[in-house]
Amino acid sequence: MLEELLSSLELDRDEIGIYCELLDSGALTAGVLAKKLGLARPTLYGILQRMHDKGVVARSLKAGVRTFSAESPQKLSQLFQKRIEALENRHRQYKLLLPELEAKYTSQLIKPKFYLYEGVEGVQQVLKDMLTYRDAQTFAFWPIKSMIGMLSPDFFRYHNKERIRNNLFTRAIWPVEEVVAIKDHPYLGWGEDFKREIRVAPPGIDFTMGYWAYRNKAAFLSSRAESFGFIIESAELTDMLKAQFDVIWSIARPLPFDKKDVDGFLRELQQGQKRT
Numbered sequence: 001m002l003e004e005l006l007s008s009l010e011l012d013r014d015e016i017g018i019y020c021e022l023l024d025s026g027a028l029t030a031g032v033l034a035k036k037l038g039l040a041r042p043t044l045y046g047i048l049q050r051m052h053d054k055g056v057v058a059r060s061l062k063a064g065v066r067t068f069s070a071e072s073p074q075k076l077s078q079l080f081q082k083r084i085e086a087l088e089n090r091h092r093q094y095k096l097l098l099p100e101l102e103a104k105y106t107s108q109l110i111k112p113k114f115y116l117y118e119g120v121e122g123v124q125q126v127l128k129d130m131l132t133y134r135d136a137q138t139f140a141f142w143p144i145k146s147m148i149g150m151l152s153p154d155f156f157r158y159h160n161k162e163r164i165r166n167n168l169f170t171r172a173i174w175p176v177e178e179v180v181a182i183k184d185h186p187y188l189g190w191g192e193d194f195k196r197e198i199r200v201a202p203p204g205i206d207f208t209m210g211y212w213a214y215r216n217k218a219a220f221l222s223s224r225a226e227s228f229g230f231i232i233e234s235a236e237l238t239d240m241l242k243a244q245f246d247v248i249w250s251i252a253r254p255l256p257f258d259k260k261d262v263d264g265f266l267r268e269l270q271q272g273q274k275r276t
Helices: 002-007 013-025 030-037 041-054 073-107 119-130 144-151 153-165 235-251 259-275
Strands: 057-062 065-070 113-118 136-141 168-174 196-200 210-214 217-221 228-233
Touching (some): 002 013, 013 030, 013 057, 013 065, 030 041, 030 065, 113 119, 119 144, 119 153, 119 210, 136 235, 153 168, 168 235, 210 235
Parallel strands (some): 136 168, 168 196
Antiparallel strands (some): 057 065, 136 210, 217 228
16 A cells, blocks of 8 residues: 555655665665665665655765665655645636637537447447536436436436536426326426426427437437437537527426425435445
């Protein structure tokens, strides 16, 4: 474990071996250290110089004899802290560049991209793509009963936990023929804790294929009969879908449910958040 941690300080295998040997043996001359490790003295001197520059090896000279010793574990702890502070500083600088980088990235989205997936596992991968994002608004035109029948309740329980953890807020419209009981599927509750709102479309608006849009992507899923899904990456398409979605949202009705039916799932979610 120590070796793995020391590698975080940009020490290579030889440097880690030297540090551990000096930590165990105390101060040593280059000759003794070279024999212990089987390294040529010229090579060892070069490594020790690098380690001294990195602050992990100390040098001392007494009666004309130079010895080398491991810096204290406390000193190494300070080196870890300096690396953390340097990384935090770079992160702050990176965040200042984000608007420019996002603008460049968005410009690459002018040309739509299309990704096709087949089979149940492929369709699951379509929905997992959303989970690579954080802190986003999403919307779904969603035949929930058909989707559960194809992908399973266990998958949607997992997906909702990850979506909530990633702070992906969702507005979902279900067709009236596809409504399921929240009591039977407590992971489908809505409200602030679920980061979701659900409404039911008016009668006559029915669909078996659904879509879920997020950022500049729209994920389309077929029914179990055809069992395929695809993702289109296009800002214009997602804007068009949102405009249509908002029209139906405005005439859809909220889905009622008893909050007691979702208490168990919320406790399960909170326990998972505590463990992480």
